[in-house]
Amino acid sequence: MRHFPIFLNVVGRRIIVSGAGECAIAKLRLLLKTEAHIIVFGLEAEDQVRAWASTGKLTLVERALEIGDANGAAMLYAANEDDIEDARVAKIGHDAGALINIVDNLEDSEFITPAIVDRDPVTIAIGTEGAAPVLARRIKADIEERLPASLGILARIGQAFRGRADMLPQGRIRRDFWSRYYEGAGDAALQTGGEKAVNDALNDLLTDAIETRPREGHVSLIGTGPGDPELLTLKARRLLHEADVVLHDQLVPQAILELARREAIVIEVGKKGYGPSWKQDDINALMIKHAAKGAQVARLKSGDPAIFGRLDEELDALDEAAISFDIVPGITSASAAAATIGTSLTRRGRNSALRILTGREVEGFAEHDWRDLAKQDSVAAIYMGVRAAHFLRGRLLMHGAHSETPVTAIENVSRSDQKIISTTLAKLPDTLNAASITGPAIILYGLCPRDAVAASVTLEDAPELYSAGAL
Missing domain, CATH: 1.10.8 (Helicase, Ruva Protein; domain 3)
Known part of the structure; x- marks a missing residue:
């Protein structure tokens, strides 16, 4: 953030505008909404500037700005449409201690004027660091449509x-x-x-x-989806905004945490595979501690809280402490990953069932019905399975899976740094190692990106691809 947004109190203070032409008029239309004393310096003033001066809305001085004119001013706009003159008056204003804006000169300005939505006394300022004024105006128009005149x-x-x-x-x-x-x-x-x-x-x-007696404490266990804030449900956004305390997993991104109120207590209670983690009992105790004091607690879980989120353990603890709760589903990584590669998790004629597995719990992972999973029509979403890739390949091949069965791994699903790794079962461990995956990743067994299918399918290819699970 190059420009820090603030609201400056200009009641009764002087704002200087150097220039009285069209460029100055554009700024004056906004400045005249303030309670400041506006003084315009300039020769050959436009009729509109003269009209404002005649009604007392501003003071017009029909000469160039000189040393001493800006003393005590809060702000000075250089709007002469002349680079040399603008630089001269900007130095005068700077030396006098005023904040300086040189119109259409971002680099030499000390502040910029945002696009403003005016619902006085509610004021919304929109800035793009000078990079996209047209975008700022579009956002302004969108917000104005949403905010009633009342x-x-x-x-x-x-x-x-x-x-x-x-x-x-x-x-x-x-x-x-x-x-x-x-x-x-x-x-x-x-x-x-x-x-x-x-x-x-x-x-x-x-x-x-x-x-009304104070509200009792309550815990909302909220699925935040795979990371894209736009994939949050409306209910999740509302409860997050209303929360007094926010407890979140390490995988919940900052963009989602920014939706919490500034006054909320925000605590990371990280549980991350193969790394330092909070103990589940400590997370439970922290939820109960805040809720028992009457706080509205938002317990944020990456993805969907009911899928490998230890949801039942937290619900049991809340039940035992007699703390009320509700559960807000989130978009799980499997759904987001399938959407990312342009396919569906189930398809008529291909697979009528979907398996959701985790590669983290090795004992449970080893006990799956691998023979059934190895069938040609099987599709599975494997969470936290990157480190189990060798084991996964070995068990499936051992039980008859086709070595060319498509497998797609997606790292950081839905985020700006998302990475799609498309491979086959035989090449899975080597491909994942070469991809140097460091973020959370999900493996879709039996699925490949839609564009890969479209590029390769012919009538002759179809039986082979079907047997490999791609169709």
Whole structure:
């Protein structure tokens, strides 16, 4: 992040604009929404600038900016459309202690003006580090469509009510009060009865909050999917945002953790294959400790919590402690991996069943029905199976699997650093070793990427590919 976003208090302060042409007008349209004292320096001012000056919206000084003019100013815009003049006035402003923006000159500017969604007093600033102004405007338009025009009115009424709402204890009770107001009750009252009805609704909500006993602690066991934040369910996003405490696996990426509230306690309780891990009993105890204090806990698990996520162990602990819980499914890596390579996990005429295995628990892994898995129509999703690749190949070949059966491994499924490794059963261990896999990976036995099938299938090839499990 090159530019750190802040909101600068400019009430009663001077903002200088050097230049009075079209370039300056574009900035002035935004600056005139503030409560600052706007002073424009420039010769041959455009009619619009003169009109604003005639109504007292700004002060027009019809000459070039000179030393001393920027003293005490909060900001200075160099908008002369002349590089030499802009550099001159920028130095004057810098020496006077003002923040400097040279229009269309990112490198020499001390700040940039974002695209702004204005629902005063709600203001949303959108910046792209100057890299994509068109994209910023598109995002601005999307947000404006989603935010009702009434939002500013509700915010102003809510601001005036804050003194009364402060009688509620900080934390969950107060957040719930404001959530109910902004997530439906306030707008409904405004639509039916105007601003008076909104104040009445706030009073009713306050009474309810005072009389309602605090919420009991609760744990939501949430599947976060394979890593792409866009694959989260709406319920998962909501519960994550509402959580007081977030306990997450090591594989949950930062992009998902960013969706938690800034005030939330976020703790990594890592359980990662073949490395340092939290003990399950310690994770259980931590969940119970926070929930017992009344916290809303989001227990984030990579993928789906019900698939190799030790879900039952945590549920048993919560039951024993009499802590309420709910389970939010997530997209498991097998589904995401199949989508990534453009195929399905089941297909009529190919396989009517899917096996989900883990290569981590070697004893259980060895006890599978390998003869049945080795059949030509078998498909399996093997989690944490990279280190078990030699064992996997040996057992399958021993029980009659075709050596050319397609196998696809996907590392970091759905993430920006995703890697697809397509091979055959015979070459599986060597191919995985050569790929130097370091991230979480899933192996799809009996499946290959769709483009590989499309590139190779002919009428003559079909029987052989079918016998290898590709079709």
